[in-house]
Amino acid sequence: MEYSIIWTLFxxxxxxxxxxxxxxxxxxxxxxxxxxxxxxxxxxxYRHFTSELFDETPDEEMTHAVLFHIMGKEDKIxxxxxxxxxxxxxxxxxxxxxxxxxVELSLEGGRGSLHTFFIKEPYCxxxxxxxEAFEAVDCHEIAELMVAADKLAxxxxxDEEIDIDDGSDYGNYNFSDFTNxxxxxxxxSGILLKAAKFIREHKDEFIDAEDKEExxx
Numbered sequence: 001m002e003y004s005i006i007w008t009l010f011x012x013x014x015x016x017x018x019x020x021x022x023x024x025x026x027x028x029x030x031x032x033x034x035x036x037x038x039x040x041x042x043x044x045x046y047r048h049f050t051s052e053l054f055d056e057t058p059d060e061e062m063t064h065a066v067l068f069h070i071m072g073k074e075d076k077i078x079x080x081x082x083x084x085x086x087x088x089x090x091x092x093x094x095x096x097x098x099x100x101x102x103v104e105l106s107l108e109g110g111r112g113s114l115h116t117f118f119i120k121e122p123y124c125x126x127x128x129x130x131x132e133a134f135e136a137v138d139c140h141e142i143a144e145l146m147v148a149a150d151k152l153a154x155x156x157x158x159d160e161e162i163d164i165d166d167g168s169d170y171g172n173y174n175f176s177d178f179t180n181x182x183x184x185x186x187x188x189s190g191i192l193l194k195a196a197k198f199i200r201e202h203k204d205e206f207i208d209a210e211d212k213e214e215x216x217x
Contacts, residue, residue: 047072051207062196066097066206087125093205097195099126099133103146107183114182115175118153137194142185145170149178 046053046068057065074086090098103126106117117123117130126133127150134143148170155161170178199206 043068043071047075049207051203054203054207059193059196059200062199063097063192066094066199067101069206070094070098091205093136093199093202095126095129096133096136097199099129100137100191100195102126103130103133103182104186107179110183112179113175114149114179115153115156118150119157137191137198139185139189139191139194142182142189142191145178145181145185148173149175149182152178 042064046065049065049069053065070086070090073089077084077086077089086098087095102123103114103117106112106114106120106123108116118127130146130150131143134140134146148168152173152175170181173181
């Protein structure tokens with residue numbers, strides 16, 4: 001009888017746990033589905049970035065809007081019969097914003113290493129523009145960090161002795177240190193709004209070329 005009561009309580013407990021777990025899973029799946037729908041909607045919405053849509057986009061969403069627009073350009077390359085690279089169809093200002101995006105992507109949501117940006121495709125394609133990119137959005141400390149990290153990456157690539165700059169904050173850093181420092185700097189730099197400011201100041205380089213021509217007329 002005692003065993004029967006114990007097993008009954010145990011099964012009730014298990015049922016409660018499975019019910020709670022299942023409820024959390026369903027909630028998570030619902031959120032994921034909503035996020036996916038929102039992602040697809042935005043991707044379609046900003047595929048054509050008109051002057052009017054540009055002006056209506058709030059600063060908090062501006063950088064994401066530009067990235068969706070760039071993805072639209074990438075889609076056109078894949079859809080066409082011509083062979084081309086995304087970097088060839090970006091304006092210079094788009095290239096700078098996309099470079100910052102590639103740096104963030106290389107961190108893999110905190111699971112990756114900044115070293116990845118310098119050595120792995122497609123991230124390393126944007127390596128030559130990284131200093132200019134962060135300086136353009138008024139993130140000079142991050143630009144300095146990236147320059148120092150680039151020197152370390154070059155030394156590793158060439159199997160050279162690392163030249164430690166005693167006057168630099170990053171003289172003794174390894175890539176784990178650089179990764180942590182960058183992640184922290186990205187959180188505190190206000191880069192999203194700074195990038196939005198840069199984008200607004202260079203509007204003509206972000207809206208559709210056809211729309212720009214109409215405005216010029």
